[in-house]
Amino acid sequence: MSTRTFDALLAPGRIAGLELSNRVFLPAMDMNLCVEGEISDGEIAHYTARAAGGTAMVITGTGAVAWPIGATSRHQPAFSDDRFIPGIRRLADSIHAVGGRLCMQMCHHGKTASVDTADGRPQLVPSLLEGQPDLSALRDNPMDELMRLATATQGKKATYKVADEDDLAWVVDQFAAAARRLKAAGVDAVEIHAAHGYLLSSFLSRTYNKRDDRWGGSIENRARLTCEVVKAVKAVVGPDYPVIVRVNGHEYGPEDGLTASETAEAAVLIQAAGADAIHVSANAHNPFADFTDGPLPNTIAAYREHTKTIKRAVTIPVVAVGRMLPEVADEMIAAGECDFVSMGRQLLADPDLVNKIRSGERASVRPCINCYVCVEQNFFDGNPKCAVNPALCNEKVAVLSPVDRAQHVVIVGAGPAGLEAARVAAVRGAKVTIIEKSGRLGGTMWFSQLTTPANAMLVDWLTHEVQRLGVDVLLDTVADTSIIESLRPDAVIVATGARRGRPAIPGADLPHVLTGDALRAVITGEAGADLSSVGPVGRLAVGVGRAVGLLNRADRIRSLSKMWMPVGRRVVVIGGGLVGLELAEYLAERGRLVTVLEEGKHMGLPMAMPRRWTAVRKASDHGVTLVREATPVSISKVAVRYKSGDREFEVRGDSVIIASEVAPDRSFADELSARGWNVKVVGDAGHVGYIEGAMHSAHEVAREL
Numbered sequence: 001m002s003t004r005t006f007d008a009l010l011a012p013g014r015i016a017g018l019e020l021s022n023r024v025f026l027p028a029m030d031m032n033l034c035v036e037g038e039i040s041d042g043e044i045a046h047y048t049a050r051a052a053g054g055t056a057m058v059i060t061g062t063g064a065v066a067w068p069i070g071a072t073s074r075h076q077p078a079f080s081d082d083r084f085i086p087g088i089r090r091l092a093d094s095i096h097a098v099g100g101r102l103c104m105q106m107c108h109h110g111k112t113a114s115v116d117t118a119d120g121r122p123q124l125v126p127s128l129l130e131g132q133p134d135l136s137a138l139r140d141n142p143m144d145e146l147m148r149l150a151t152a153t154q155g156k157k158a159t160y161k162v163a164d165e166d167d168l169a170w171v172v173d174q175f176a177a178a179a180r181r182l183k184a185a186g187v188d189a190v191e192i193h194a195a196h197g198y199l200l201s202s203f204l205s206r207t208y209n210k211r212d213d214r215w216g217g218s219i220e221n222r223a224r225l226t227c228e229v230v231k232a233v234k235a236v237v238g239p240d241y242p243v244i245v246r247v248n249g250h251e252y253g254p255e256d257g258l259t260a261s262e263t264a265e266a267a268v269l270i271q272a273a274g275a276d277a278i279h280v281s282a283n284a285h286n287p288f289a290d291f292t293d294g295p296l297p298n299t300i301a302a303y304r305e306h307t308k309t310i311k312r313a314v315t316i317p318v319v320a321v322g323r324m325l326p327e328v329a330d331e332m333i334a335a336g337e338c339d340f341v342s343m344g345r346q347l348l349a350d351p352d353l354v355n356k357i358r359s360g361e362r363a364s365v366r367p368c369i370n371c372y373v374c375v376e377q378n379f380f381d382g383n384p385k386c387a388v389n390p391a392l393c394n395e396k397v398a399v400l401s402p403v404d405r406a407q408h409v410v411i412v413g414a415g416p417a418g419l420e421a422a423r424v425a426a427v428r429g430a431k432v433t434i435i436e437k438s439g440r441l442g443g444t445m446w447f448s449q450l451t452t453p454a455n456a457m458l459v460d461w462l463t464h465e466v467q468r469l470g471v472d473v474l475l476d477t478v479a480d481t482s483i484i485e486s487l488r489p490d491a492v493i494v495a496t497g498a499r500r501g502r503p504a505i506p507g508a509d510l511p512h513v514l515t516g517d518a519l520r521a522v523i524t525g526e527a528g529a530d531l532s533s534v535g536p537v538g539r540l541a542v543g544v545g546r547a548v549g550l551l552n553r554a555d556r557i558r559s560l561s562k563m564w565m566p567v568g569r570r571v572v573v574i575g576g577g578l579v580g581l582e583l584a585e586y587l588a589e590r591g592r593l594v595t596v597l598e599e600g601k602h603m604g605l606p607m608a609m610p611r612r613w614t615a616v617r618k619a620s621d622h623g624v625t626l627v628r629e630a631t632p633v634s635i636s637k638v639a640v641r642y643k644s645g646d647r648e649f650e651v652r653g654d655s656v657i658i659a660s661e662v663a664p665d666r667s668f669a670d671e672l673s674a675r676g677w678n679v680k681v682v683g684d685a686g687h688v689g690y691i692e693g694a695m696h697s698a699h700e701v702a703r704e705l
C-alpha cells in the first residue's frame with residue numbers, strides 16, 4: 001500500500017479572507033434535486049456528505065442568478081428572490097455543522113438557457129451565429145433518448161436575442177443581487193461561471209462573440225462583461241469575501257476558440273477587476289462530439305498545461321480540475337502549478353476521499369471509472385446516478401446497518417457484482433466466502449481493463465476492500481452443490497455473470513470464430529482455454545506468456561498485444577454494443593482492419609451518451625467500418641455474410657469475434673433454489689447491466705440481507 005502522505009494536498013489554504021482546511025474542492029455539478037429552484041433535503045444530504053468526507057469546500061451545481069430567466073433547469077438552485085434565502089441558509093448551516101465551507105456557483109446560461117426556450121423567451125447571446133451545429137452523433141440515440149434530450153426545453157425550438165446595453169446592465173445587476181442573497185444566507189464564497197459556453201463565456205469566446213462594440217473584438221472587450229460582473233459582485237460582498245471565477249482554459253473544437261494564453265490574458269483582467277481565484281476548466285464547442293475533451297475530460301489531469309499557463313499569469317490562487325487524482329493533484333500543488341484542485345466525478349464516486357487519504361487509506365477510495373453514467377442524466381434534465389456509488393442522489397443508502405444475526409454468506413462469482421456484494425455484506429458484519437472458478441478476481445471486468453484501463457481501478461479497489469474486510473476467497477474453484485453444502489451458508493448470492501453464446505447461423509462454430517469468453521481465455525491464457533483457433537505460433541506465445549507470468553497483468557497484456565494477438569489481420573466483430581465497439585478500437589489500434597456489424601440501428605447503446613459518441617468517433621477515426629442494421633447470415637473461413645434491408649453483403653474476415661448474444665444466466669441459481677437454499681441473483685446473471693447494473697444490484701441485495 002502507498003505510504004504517500006499527500007502533504008501539499010492536505011495543507012490548509014486560503015482564498016481572500018476564507019481559511020480552508022485543505023486544497024480539495026468539490027466543483028459545481030448539477031444534481032437537479034431542487035424543487036422549482038428551492039434547495040431540497042436531497043441537495044443538502046448530497047453536499048453535506050461531501051463536506052463531512054473532508055472536502056475543504058463544496059461548490060454547488062450552477063444556480064441561476066435570474067431564475068427562471070437564463071436558467072437551464074427548473075431543478076437548479078434559484079438566486080433571483082429573497083424567498084430562496086432560507087433554503088440556502090439550511091444548506092449553509094448543514095455544511096458548517098460538519099466543518100465544511102460552502103461556495104455557490106452563479107450563472108446566466110445564455111444560449112443553453114433551456115427554461116427560456118420552454119417559457120417562450122429568447123435566449124440571450126452576444127451574436128447570432130450562422131450555420132447549423134453538427135448533430136450527426138445523435139444518429140446513435142434512439143427516439144426515446146432524443147425525446148428525453150428535449151425535456152428541459154419541452155421540445156420547443158430556441159430563439160435568440162442579441163444582448164444590448166440594457167440587457168447587459170441587467171445581467172450585471174442580477175449577479176450582484178444574487179451574491180448579496182448568498183452572502184446573507186451564510187454562504188462562504190461565490191463562483192462566477194464564465195466557462196462552459198454559458199453567457200459570460202460566450203462573450204469571452206471569439207467563436208461566439210462577433211460583436212464590434214465595446215463588448216466584442218479584443219480580449220479586453222470580450223472579457224468586459226465578466227469583469228463588470230466581478231466588480232459589481234465584489235462591491236456588494238466586500239474585499240474579504242471570496243469571489244472565484246471559472247473560465248475555459250481551452251475551447252476544444254472551433255479553430256478560433258479560446259486558448260490558454262488568451263484565457264491567461266483574460267485572467268489578468270479578471271484579477272484586476274477584483275476576483276480572488278481563477279478556476280481553470282475547459283469546454284468543447286459541440287457537446288455531441290467532444291464532450292469527453294471538455295468539460296468532462298477522459299484523460300487524467302487533462303487541463304494541466306492550460307492551468308500552468310494561467311497560473312503563471314496571475315497572482316491570485318488558481319484551482320485545477322479535470323480528472324484530478326490525489327497523486328497528480330498533490331504533485332501539481334507541490335510544484336506550484338496550482339493552489340487548489342477540484343475533484344468532480346471522483347467525489348461523486350466517493351464522498352470520503354479526503355478523510356481516507358488523510359488517514360492513510362488511499363487504497364480504500366472508491367474510484368470513478370470515467371464512464372459518464374452520471375452526467376448522461378444531466379442531458380435529460382435528470383438527477384445524476386453513479387455507476388459505482390449507488391448512494392449518489394440517495395445518500396440514505398450509504399448507511400449500512402449491521403446484520404441482525406450472525407450470517408454466513410456464500411457468493412458465487414468474483415466479478416464486480418460478486419465482489420460488491422461481498423464487500424457490503426462484510427461491512428455489515430457477515431461472514432463472507434467467495435467462490436471463483438478462475439484464478440483471479442474481477443471476472444469480465446478484469447478483461448475489460450484491456451480496452452478500458454479505468455476499470456482496473458475498480459478491480460483493484462474491490463480486491464483491496466474484500467481483502468481488508470477479511471472475506472474468504474476460494475479461487476480456481478468451480479462451485480457446485482456439494483461445495484455450497486459444505487460451507488453451510490445462510491444465504492447464497494449468485495453472481496456468475498451472463499451467458500455468451502454464438503448466433504444460430506452456419507459457420508458460427510468454426511475455429512476462427514471466437515466468443516467474448518473464448519477471446520478472453522486465449523488473450524489472458526486462462527487455464528483450460530481452447531487454443532485451437534490460434535495456430536501453433538499463438539499456442540506457443542500463450543503457453544510461454546502464461547508460464548512466465550506475463551499474462552497476469554492487464555497493462556502487460558495491453559503492451560504485448562501490440563506485438564501479437566490471437567486474431568487475424570481482418571477482423572469482423574459481430575455486435576456493436578459496449579464490448580464490440582471498445583474491442584474494435586482496441587484491435588484497430590493494433591493494426592487490424594476491423595468491421596463491426598450491429599443488428600440494431602444504433603452503435604454503442606449500453607454506453608452512457610458522451611462516451612458512446614466518443615467511442616463511435618474514435619472507432620471511425622481508427623478506420624473501423626461501422627455497419628448498422630446488419631444481420632449476420634453466415635460465416636465462412638474467409639468472410640461473413642450479412643443482410644441489410646433486402647440485400648445481402650459480404651465482408652472479409654479471417655477472425656470473427658462474437659460480441660453479441662449476451663444473455664442473463666440464472667441456471668445455477670435455479671439449481672440451488674430447487675434444493676431449498678436462500679438464493680439471490682445479482683449482476684449480469686440476473687439482468688445484463690454491465691458495471692452499473694452489477695454494482696447497484698449487488699449493493700441492493702447485500703444491504704438487505
Ligand SMILES: Cc1cc2nc3c(=O)[nH]c(=O)nc-3n(C[C@H](O)[C@H](O)[C@H](O)COP(=O)(O)O)c2cc1C
Pocket residue numbers: 027028029030031060061062105193196246281295296297321322323324342343344345346374375378384
Ligand atoms: C453530473 C455533472 C454535472 C456538472 N455540472 C456542472 C455545473 O453545474 N457547473 C460547472 O461549472 N461544471 C459542471 N460539471 C463539470 C464539473 O464541475 C467538472 O469540471 C468536470 O466534471 C471535470 O472534473 P472531473 O474530471 O473531476 O469530474 C458537471 C460535471 C458532472 C459530472
Ligand code: SF4
Pocket residue numbers: 345346348349367368369370371372373374375385386387388389
Ligand atoms: S457515474 Fe461513472 S463517471 Fe460518473 S462519477 Fe460514477 S464512476 Fe465516475
